[in-house]
Amino acid sequence: MELFNYNGNGMIHLIVGPMFSGKSTELFRLTNRHILASKSVIIVKYEKDNRYDEELASTHDKKTMKAIGALHLKNILDKIKNYDVIGIDEGQFFDDIVEVSEFLANCGKIVIVAALDGDFQRRPFKTIINLYPLCEKIEKLHAVCRSCGGFASFTFRTILNSEIEVIGGEDIYKAVCRVCYLKFKDELNAKQKEMKIYKEMLNKERFTNEILCSTNDNENLDPAMCA
Structure with a gap:
């Protein structure tokens, strides 16, 4: 990406924290201030997160702002570079967030990123x-355990799923403090071990049944058929 129209007003403002800490709410608040200051503003959301609306970025308490969706920021760069302020929600999901944010800031744009750290x-x-x-600025927000x-600083997933990108809300995530995180982690690990033992027992039982069935079938065969 080539640099264009550099000026000294560009900056990157990063808002991080666990889920339910108000990152998107803070992003909306800051971008609305710039709108009041007569600056052109655009919000970018992660395209796969369409839990609420395909054309709206939303907080967990259903506050919304009009947004455009994208999987990669480079794909919409020609559009967003024409705005004074670019707000990016769920920044952790964009693999080109660093390159594009730096480029835009060097072009004099104000880039506000809300993301899980x-x-x-x-x-x-x-x-x-x-x-x-x-x-230029980094905010660490916290939620309620x-x-x-x-004081909640961490996000805990309540289901057994090891994939990093699993989009969801309170149905599968909750904000927790350090003590509760460790407690829930131990409980989930214990549950995982129980499920592993149960599956091993089922597999063993299935294997035993297959052996028995095979033995019974052979016993019922006419010896002449085995000649």
């Missing part, structure tokens, strides 16, 4: 970590 296993999203040193009511 860690996944359900508390491992960092590499794209967001790589964005950190390029930002849905178990104890404490």
